[in-house]
Amino acid sequence: MREGPDIARIASLVGDPARANMLSALMGGTALTASELALEAGVSLPTASSHLSKLMEGGLLTLASQGRHRYYGLAGPQVAGMIEAITGVAAAVGPQRVRPGPRDAAMRVARVCYDHLAGEQAVAMLDRLVARQVLLRNDEEIRLGPSAASHFAAIGIDVEGKARRPVCRACLDWSVRRSHLAGTLGAAILDKILAEKWARREKDSRAVIFSPTGKQAFEKTFLA
């Protein structure tokens, strides 16, 4: 009988399909209401409410009440990192997805993963940044190259992260079997893309849709 942190308690919170779906949905980075999450999880509103209070009690979610709406969001990067880790194992281990899911074609091209960009576009971007040695990669480990600071400064992104998170991290993509860029840099790049209106987020989805000109600008900036 060992002690230590109650890992079973946390894992079992994620271990229910309905709750897992909710958490996955929240990996989109935006907070969602109870009814949206109920829809996402495929359960009735009372059931969802019950799950949400459990997740709250477990400290995995934060709650922001705005009028009659109650927005639930992931409690922080550490929780998001845990979900990522579990998703990675599940993807590696599962024979799953008999059909490699053209489920939502746009989702495979580009989507939001908690607070950074994922999907084929994101994978291509990381590959290119590594090829140009702006970033240096050693499998799962990613760090800034010598030219990184000036390179990103030219785009208007400050890489001197003072935040409580790594500047760059590899995040395994479940659709492709490759990694994309997470961390504060990944988040900053997504911010940039949305701020410049190169792309917009699909309503009620994690998909990110690039406009024709936005795609050009993105490729010019990150895939050149």
Added chain:
Amino acid sequence: MREGPDIARIASLVGDPARANMLSALMGGTALTASELALEAGVSLPTASSHLSKLMEGGLLTLASQGRHRYYGLAGPQVAGMIEAITGVAAAVGPQRVRPGPRDAAMRVARVCYDHLAGEQAVAMLDRLVARQVLLRNDEEIRLGPSAASHFAAIGIDVEGKARRPVCRACLDWSVRRSHLAGTLGAAILDKILAEKWARREKDSRAVIFSPTGKQAFEKTFLA
């Protein structure tokens, strides 16, 4: 209803207390037999066996049969990383451990965490390496400093990792609330400590006991 990797399946495997205890025990890095794991989890042998076959089916464990013994071990660094992530959240979230557990004093000083050193000694070592700028740290992110290669080469450790894992990573310590060094470098350092016989592993425990002279050598090498 979303698809993607079956994260609930994986999480629910970890979500049972008995299985969570087994996995935690295996974080010690050494493979264990079914009966050892039954003891560790506090369940009967049949129950343990049932859990183990579920973990096997889930792809979380590997099995090595040796005569009439069957050694179960974690399936790989990715699985270990997931357990670490869950443990980190559990430690951060839990009010737990009413008594901050002098449970096993030696465990708090130094213990094995999957394949690297954890505990107060390990935390001190990471702090010192960062202070000396052998390693550069940005909260959760750790990378090699300019002098790292020569510094570790002098000790007989090659930091040029070709492995499928990051060279260095921060791993949150559940006893202290600080991080210690994981990754291939962390593993190499633990190897070194054991190879030099500076310390030995306590039987049936994750505790690592330094000999008086070994402790001196360790401090001279890493805490100077």
Added chain:
DNA sequence: CGCATGGTTCGTTCCTCATCGAAGCATCCT
């Protein structure tokens, strides 16, 4: 070969927990 040890399989019991309908509370709109 026979016995002991290490492990798994089977069958049963039991309890937790997910689920939903109905009813209740809160907030906003007109």
Added chain:
DNA sequence: AGGATGCTTCGATGAGGAACGAACCATGCG
């Protein structure tokens, strides 16, 4: 105020799965 929307609580139902004892295979030893 009255009604509508968003969400939570309550209570009853039901299913999954964790637990163990007993019996069953496999390996090693004398």
